[in-house]
Amino acid sequence: MLIPAKNAQVFKAFCDEKRLAILALLRDGEQCACVLIEQMDIGQSALSYHMKILCESGIVESRQAGKWTHYKISEQGSKEALLLLQAITTPNAAAKDINCRNQ
Amino acid sequence: MLIPAKNAQVFKAFCDEKRLAILALLRDGEQCACVLIEQMDIGQSALSYHMKILCESGIVESRQAGKWTHYKISEQGSKEALLLLQAITTPNAAAKDINCRNQ
């Protein structure tokens, strides 16, 4: 529930413009790396770098088909990220309104 | 719905361990900066830096009371982030399963 390092990793997927753009493309369904490169105006190794981060976050999953790699949004990973975000931003049951003696 | 720069800013709140730790403290209710500093083992100006990012993301709101600043998790901002995350990870209605001729 609160392992900062692991949790931060999940949200690395969303805190970078390029990765959000990649995710936007993946919303149209599974895409091959070659398609992402041409749509994104990005170098081959830069794409590979971002795909690694997206996969490590659990938001994207990859599938190998011969020499091609296909990527898609992970339903499971997305669901978990949503729950995590909810957990992070929901006040504790016993939360006090004010915790500081200075007003 | 898809303005990458603005959206990335929201998730900056969650992609850093220290900011997640701060949010964890704020789950217990509104906290004054002085409390956060002593709980976090972090310098005063570093805390101020992180609080600025948290506020700019919309996830945290601040309240001035005399010379003290109090911070709390924004209900509205959290709700919006949740909806945004959902939008980002939900496939388009017309999404095809495979978009690449190579398998």
Added chain:
DNA sequence: GTTTCATATTGACATTTTTTGATTTGGCGC
């Protein structure tokens, strides 16, 4: 007004992330 205290801001530096180009790996067809 002056002093004091809490926080914000600044600028220099350290660390981390991202990009780039070169090289490597691994699958496929020959």
Added chain:
DNA sequence: GCGCCAAATCAAAAAATGTCAATATGAAAC
């Protein structure tokens, strides 16, 4: 086996982010 192609990895450079110490701001107490 060899050559070809897609993608991953590496090493170095570039860019962005985070930290620290010093200074500035702004509210309160005097």
